Amino acid sequence: MISWWQGLLLGALQGLTEFLPVSSSGHLVLAQSLLKGFSQPGVLFDVALHVATALAVVLYFAQDLLGLLKRSVRAEDAEEMAESGKMKRIEWKLAWVMLLALIPTGVIGFLLKDFAEAQFQSPLAVGYFLILTGIILFSADLVASKKPGAPAEPNFWQALLIGSAQGLAVFPGLSRSATTISTGIFTGLRGDYAARFSFLLSVPAVLGASLVSLKDQKEAIANFQSHDLLAYLLGMGAALLVGYFSIRLVFAVVRKIRLSWFGGYCVLLGLLTVIVENLNK
Numbered sequence: 001m002i003s004w005w006q007g008l009l010l011g012a013l014q015g016l017t018e019f020l021p022v023s024s025s026g027h028l029v030l031a032q033s034l035l036k037g038f039s040q041p042g043v044l045f046d047v048a049l050h051v052a053t054a055l056a057v058v059l060y061f062a063q064d065l066l067g068l069l070k071r072s073v074r075a076e077d078a079e080e081m082a083e084s085g086k087m088k089r090i091e092w093k094l095a096w097v098m099l100l101a102l103i104p105t106g107v108i109g110f111l112l113k114d115f116a117e118a119q120f121q122s123p124l125a126v127g128y129f130l131i132l133t134g135i136i137l138f139s140a141d142l143v144a145s146k147k148p149g150a151p152a153e154p155n156f157w158q159a160l161l162i163g164s165a166q167g168l169a170v171f172p173g174l175s176r177s178a179t180t181i182s183t184g185i186f187t188g189l190r191g192d193y194a195a196r197f198s199f200l201l202s203v204p205a206v207l208g209a210s211l212v213s214l215k216d217q218k219e220a221i222a223n224f225q226s227h228d229l230l231a232y233l234l235g236m237g238a239a240l241l242v243g244y245f246s247i248r249l250v251f252a253v254v255r256k257i258r259l260s261w262f263g264g265y266c267v268l269l270g271l272l273t274v275i276v277e278n279l280n281k
Contacts, residue, residue: 015242108167129173
């Protein structure tokens with residue numbers, strides 16, 4: 001059973017941590033283990049929250065897409081037409097590299113699916129993966145400070161590597177945004193461009209993974225209780241709203257090259273989780 005306040009709390013937590021490089025799935029596992037009386041059929045509630053944050057990305061970048069459409073409609077002279085054509089070529093390239101990146105994401109995610117799902121029952125595993133996330137973020141900050149990346153969309157090789165990193169981030173505690181943004185920085189992208197590609201790439205990846213998860217949740221859907229509906233709606237609403245604003249926060253952070261702030265947080269939380277779990281054995 002999920003109370004309305006648990007749904008609201010977990011939704012806000014999902015929205016905040018999905019895009020900040022600290023692992024939303026890891027935080028959900030830890031938070032749910034601390035909430036007394038919390039239970040959900042399968043991982044149905046988690047799937048609903050991830051769908052909500054995917055919609056936050058769509059809403060955030062919808063403004064950019066609308067702006068592009070207006071520019072192309074209002075292009076009245078040769079210079080504006082040339083700029084419009086250039087923008088369209090950039091968007092087409094972005095679509096192709098996103099499609100390419102999703103291939104390793106899908107393959108790796110499929111191969112690791114069963115093993116990764118087993119880790120959702122282990123706060124100790126979450127602790128270790130949070131420490132790994134912190135190390136990745138410290139490394140990305142070091143690389144970015146020594147050699148700022150180029151302001152460009154990823155090329156095909158960069159897309160393959162970023163997509164592979166996204167596939168590996170199926171483990172709770174291993175942040176998807178941290179691994180994808182850091183991989184972009186490691187391969188030569190500037191932080192804000194790596195973040196933009198990471199967020200856009202999350203939409204088909206998260207929605208696709210959610211559809212796959214729903215196929216395995218037939219029993220959970222059948223056991224869904226109508227009194228949990230309010231908690232689901234509040235959770236999804238909170239995840240959508242908080243997620244939208246947390247995207248803005250990430251862009252502000254990566255422009256200042258301060259990923260290590262989140263790296264320190266992940267390492268500390270990971271160490272605390274590992275210590276507590278080992279003491280409770």
